[in-house]
Amino acid sequence: xxxxxxxxxxxxxxxxxxxxxxxxxxxxxxxxxxxxxxxxxxxxxxxxxxxxxxxxxxxxxxxxxxxxxxxxxxxxxxxxxxxxxxxxxxxxxxxxxxxxxxxxxxxxxxxxxxxxxxxxxxxxxxxxxxxxxxxxxxxxxxxxxxxxxxxxxxxxxxxxxxxxxx
Amino acid sequence: xxxxxxxxxxxxxxxxxxxxxxxxxxxxxxxxxxxxxxxxxxxxxxxxxxxxxxxxxxxxxxxxxxxxxxxxxxxxxxxxxxxxxxxxxxxxxxxxxxxxxxxxxxxxxxxxxxxxxxxxxxxxxxxxxxxxxxxxxxxxxxxxxxxxxxxxxxxxxxxxxxxxxxxxxxxxxxxxxxxxxxxxxxxxxxxxxxxxxxxxxxxxxxxxxxxxxxxxxxxxxxxxxxxxxxxxxxxxxxxxxxxxxxxxxxxxxxxxxxxxxxxxxxxxxxxxxxxxxxxxxxxxxxxxxxxxxxxxxxxxxxxxxxxxxxxxxxxxxxxxxxxxxxxxxxxxxxxxxxxxxxxxxxxxxxxxxxxxxxxxxxxx
Numbered sequence: 001x002x003x004x005x006x007x008x009x010x011x012x013x014x015x016x017x018x019x020x021x022x023x024x025x026x027x028x029x030x031x032x033x034x035x036x037x038x039x040x041x042x043x044x045x046x047x048x049x050x051x052x053x054x055x056x057x058x059x060x061x062x063x064x065x066x067x068x069x070x071x072x073x074x075x076x077x078x079x080x081x082x083x084x085x086x087x088x089x090x091x092x093x094x095x096x097x098x099x100x101x102x103x104x105x106x107x108x109x110x111x112x113x114x115x116x117x118x119x120x121x122x123x124x125x126x127x128x129x130x131x132x133x134x135x136x137x138x139x140x141x142x143x144x145x146x147x148x149x150x151x152x153x154x155x156x157x158x159x160x161x162x163x164x165x166x
Numbered sequence: 167x168x169x170x171x172x173x174x175x176x177x178x179x180x181x182x183x184x185x186x187x188x189x190x191x192x193x194x195x196x197x198x199x200x201x202x203x204x205x206x207x208x209x210x211x212x213x214x215x216x217x218x219x220x221x222x223x224x225x226x227x228x229x230x231x232x233x234x235x236x237x238x239x240x241x242x243x244x245x246x247x248x249x250x251x252x253x254x255x256x257x258x259x260x261x262x263x264x265x266x267x268x269x270x271x272x273x274x275x276x277x278x279x280x281x282x283x284x285x286x287x288x289x290x291x292x293x294x295x296x297x298x299x300x301x302x303x304x305x306x307x308x309x310x311x312x313x314x315x316x317x318x319x320x321x322x323x324x325x326x327x328x329x330x331x332x333x334x335x336x337x338x339x340x341x342x343x344x345x346x347x348x349x350x351x352x353x354x355x356x357x358x359x360x361x362x363x364x365x366x367x368x369x370x371x372x373x374x375x376x377x378x379x380x381x382x383x384x385x386x387x388x389x390x391x392x393x394x395x396x397x398x399x400x401x402x403x404x405x406x407x408x409x410x411x412x413x414x415x416x417x418x419x420x421x422x423x424x425x426x427x428x429x430x431x432x433x434x435x436x437x438x439x440x441x442x443x444x445x446x447x448x449x450x451x452x453x454x455x456x457x458x459x460x461x462x463x464x465x466x467x468x469x470x471x472x473x474x475x476x477x478x479x480x481x482x483x484x485x486x487x488x489x490x491x492x493x494x495x496x497x498x499x500x501x502x503x504x505x506x507x508x509x510x511x512x513x514x515x516x517x518x519x520x521x522x523x524x525x526x527x528x529x530x
Contacts, residue, residue, distance in 0.1 A: 021491065
């Protein structure tokens with residue numbers, strides 16, 4: 001008797017669990033607005049529907065390394081080379097030059113070279129920079145047709161060291 | 167000649183008499199055969215391409231994705247592009263494969279689907295083969311396709327293919343029983359095995375309604391066993407990707423693979439079409455006896471729309487099974503058949519016989 005009960009109880013239990021699963025899938029089937037996939041080239045501008053929501057990257061997304069400059073074309077890099085030392089895969093090369101200020105030799109930044117194609121976006125350069133001269137921006141469309149275009153000079157031409165940064 | 171989208175009988179007779187009046191009988195017969203085969207080829211291609219597209223779109227929605235959406239508006243030309251790709255792909259020759267059987271296997275599978283398709287009543291008068299044993303014919307032909315699967319697995323000279331083919335064989339042999347018995351249940355209610363008679367018998371109410379409880383049980387059993395017979399859904403052991411790479415069609419490429427792929431979707435269509443015909447009235451519109459105006463409105467919708475609509479609904483159900491349930495193990499699969507479906511089915515036939523004998527069914 002018990003086995004007969006188990007036979008039918010197991011069967012109806014199984015059918016019930018299958019119906020529960022089917023109710024979940026059916027509910028998603030009839031609710032197309034629950035789609036989570038983002039449609040990439042379309043959602044750059046933004047449009048109707050959830051899958052065309054305007055694409056915005058998160059604040060802390062590490063897209064590309066930059067050196068912020070102020071309006072007077074001044075940066076904070078003292079060309080100390082700590083970022084170059086800390087970089088695990090030789091992405092950064094700091095080329096410095098020297099000039100005479102008040103009879104003393106003083107180092108200043110000539111070129112801060114950043115190779116985007118080699119960068120692993122670990123963020124050690126930004127973290128260790130003593131004068132907070134570097135930061136990441138959340139851009140992400142970096143593909144180019146020529147590899148040499150991925151090697152960038154971060155300091156602007158004719159830029160100077162910001163006053164008060166040693 | 168009167169072209170009528172509600173009844174193709176006179177149209178077909180007109181073409182028939184036109185051909186026989188203008189051509190010698192042999193040539194007339196050949197022309198008719200070619201015409202019918204062209205019609206079926208077109209239907210095959212359209213239905214196959216649509217089903218592949220619809221399945222991808224359907225599972226996309228279930229999984230919160232978008233599905234194909236690049237080729238054409240809403241991706242509707244995606245499957246055409248896929249087909250063109252498969253057509254121009256290289257057919258990789260297999261070392262030490264049985265060349266003849268390897269080439270023959272996809273053709274057996276696809277010929278079986280064609281032969282089953284011929285027996286389906288699409289509309290009044292649109293019915294290529296109307297045997298008096300139509301249901302039996304469909305069962306016999308659709309179980310023949312397992313030979314193609316077994317040949318494919320055997321001739322590939324690949325142990326994964328062979329295991330997949332053997333699983334498919336064990337599965338189809340056992341589930342064919344349930345398909346057959348659930349159809350027999352409905353034949354008891356219909357009193358005939360001829361598909362046109364079965365459809366005509368549902369004029370005053372589809373069998374799923376007039377046969378109430380036993381018909382409903384038979385429909386559920388048929389749906390489960392039919393899903394298993396198409397090698398789909400939770401029963402796709404024959405091509406269990408995680409264990410057997412691709413099962414019996416691991417070694418197939420290019421157009422031969424396209425044949426298997428197309429045949430799988432055609433089997434899905436055929437099983438749904440048979441279910442729609444036997445349980446849901448085929449091309450017969452929805453009638454409620456007594457409501458004359460309502461019945462006339464329903465009659466206004468052409469029969470082939472009813473047929474394809476019903477088939478589409480059943481087909482979506484089978485697709486829902488595939489994208490909801492996890493795959494069964496081979497022992498679970500056989501237990502489901504031999505310990506649950508078969509006893510239920512046998513009791514159900516008795517119940518249906520009792521219902522018919524005592525006149526407890528509705529209608530008629």
